[in-house]
Amino acid sequence: MSDRPILTTSAGAPVPDNQNSLTAGPRGGVMMQDYQLIEKLSHQNRERIPERAVHAKGWGAYGTLKITGDISKYTKAKVLQPGAETPMLARFSTVAGELGAADAERDVRGFALKFYTPEGNWDLVGNNTPIFFVRDAYKFPDFIHTQKRHPKTNLRSATAMWDFWSLSPESLHQVTILMSDRGCPVSPLHMNGYGSHTFSFWNDAGERYWVKFHFKTQHGHKHYTNAEAADVIGRTRESYQEALYGAIEEGNYPRWTLQVQIMPELEAEKTAYDPFDVTKVWPHADYPPIEVGVLELNRNPENYFAEVENAAFSPSNIVPGIGFSPDKMLQARLFSYADAHRYRLGTHYEHIPVNRPKCPVHHYHRDGQMNTFGGIQTGNPSAYYEPNSFNGPVEQPSAMEPPLRISGDMARYDHREGNDDYVQPRALFNLFDAGQKARLFSNIAAAMGGVPGPIVERQLAHFKRVHPDYEAGVRAALHAAHGYEADAVGAAAE
Structure with a gap:
């Protein structure tokens, strides 16, 4: 026993007895002076922190990004230069489910x-789809409310989801992906990843390029049908955690090929679609993907809470050579993600080891929650403001981005004007073979169970504008699954 570490309180005092409370005699009451008991119970009461409002259920691992291609003419970012190898952390998640949700649910x-x-730190915070449901963050909280629980029933509401989607035709592209085969990947290994938004690169010459990030799985696409997913959930709610953790422990390291699409800055003014619209993809024929490197995950966390639950990702974390774009959703996320972490984890959440940069950090932020460095990040306690005469950290002009050359008058522009929300879903629908279309129709019909007729008809009208076969197929599947008839809807549906 002598070679085992001594159990202590959080202040370091040795604990003489960890089995029995301090009492006034064998049958007496517990004493208030038993600070060890109070400490133990109070820590248990505080073991849980607020779960993420979105993406609450997740799975993570460490790895490396190795750059094998050469895109140095587009970006000065050291992480993307030929031969660079950068340690990294990945977290995969479902969008809608809470912490206890099943991994194998149909979801982005x-x-x-x-x-x-x-x-x-450079954070790339995307999804397994290249686009999203809405193009303006003003609509994002309402969209997420439809994915969460009804305030009265405390149940998920298909009516809320389809009501919102049918009133927001920009969602068609993402809905078609969600309800297709790719809406329920077998595991994190068997899905792609995307930055989704349009970001930007800039080089040493001050030239800017727009960029899309793609991570293509090297393990092939594999997906569950609704029935297969239900069977998996009946056996385990942790199928993704099991697959990711198990693959790494067995040495079957998950790998993705990093590709980028590049658009010269001023070409954004010439495209028929808005290249900053996150509901749109860039056609590969116009902007062919360029292979950049390989992402490999090869180490599991030692403590899930400390390294995955405490992990804080924000698209506002960029490095010289990488920048943003006028994408409305991206612009809002630059604020909201870091703000969510400050609420959930504490003001200085980047002091938590998993979030801490590996490079030196110097700033003038002071005090507040999670300030584990004593408030002195400048190297001199007298340098607690800026500018100062005490050799405190100073700005680095070489990190200045070139100016954006796309601008306009400030106003609340109607995001629907000039946007065709049907052409890209039509192109996607036309790529599906007969089996994929049949499963798409079936999945949509299953998800529409119990939705009021007028909402169903509104959504079917959108499908028809994508392609008549899309509407006809879903209508037939609704009839087969639920006995749905348009006549039963009445005049309100017309």
Whole structure:
């Protein structure tokens, strides 16, 4: 026993007895002075922190990004230079479910990456789809409310989801992916990842390029049908955690090929679609993907809470050579993600080891929650403001981005004007073979069970504008699954 570590209180005092409370005699009451008992119970009461409002259920691992291609003419970012190898952390997640939700539910999957670069942390926080449901963050809270529980029933509401989607035709592209085969991947290994938004690169010459990030799985696409997913959930609610953790422990390291699409800055003014609209993809024929490197996950966390639940990803974490775009959703996420972490984890959440950069950090932020460095990040206690005369950290002009050359008058522009929300879903629908279309129709019909007729008809009208076969197929599947008849809807549906 002498070679085992001594159990202590959080202040370091040795604990003489961890089995029995301090009492006034064998049958007496517990004493208030039993600070060890009070400490133990009070810590248990505080073991849980607020779960993420979105993407609450997740699975994570460490790995490396190795750059094998050469895109140095587009970006000065050290993490993306030829031969660079950068340690990183990945977290995959479902969007709608709470912490206890099943892994194998039909849902969009989060695909969040944190790269510990020599110039600071770079976070790429995307999904397993190249697009999203809405193009303006003003609509995002309402959309997420439809994915969560009804305030009265405390149940998920198909009516809320389809009501919102049928009133927001920009969602058609994402809904078609969600209800297709790719809406329920077998595991994190068998799905792609995307930055989804349009970001930007800039080089040493001050030239800017727009960029889309793609991570293509090297393990092939595998997906569950609704019936197969239900069977898996009946056996285990942790199928993704089991698959990811098990693959790494067995040495079957998950790998993705990093590709980028590049658009010269001023070409954004010439495209028939808005290249900053997150509901749209860039056609590969116009902007062919360029292979950049390989992402490999090869180490499981030692403590899930400390390293995955505490992990904080934000698209506002960028490095010199990588920038943003006028994408409305991206612009809002730059605020909301870091703000969510400050609420959930504490003001100085980046002091938590998993979020801490590997490079030196110097700033003038002071005090507040989670301030584990004593408030002195400047190297001199007298340098607690800026500018100062005490050798405190100073700005680095070489990190200045070139100016954006796309601008306009400030106003609340109607995001629906000039946007065709049917052409890209039509192109996707036309790529599906007969079996994929049949499963798409069936999945939509299953998800529409119990939805009021007027909402169903509104959504069917959108499907018809994509392609008449899309509407006809879903209508037939609704009849087969639920006995749905348009006549039963009445005049309100017309």
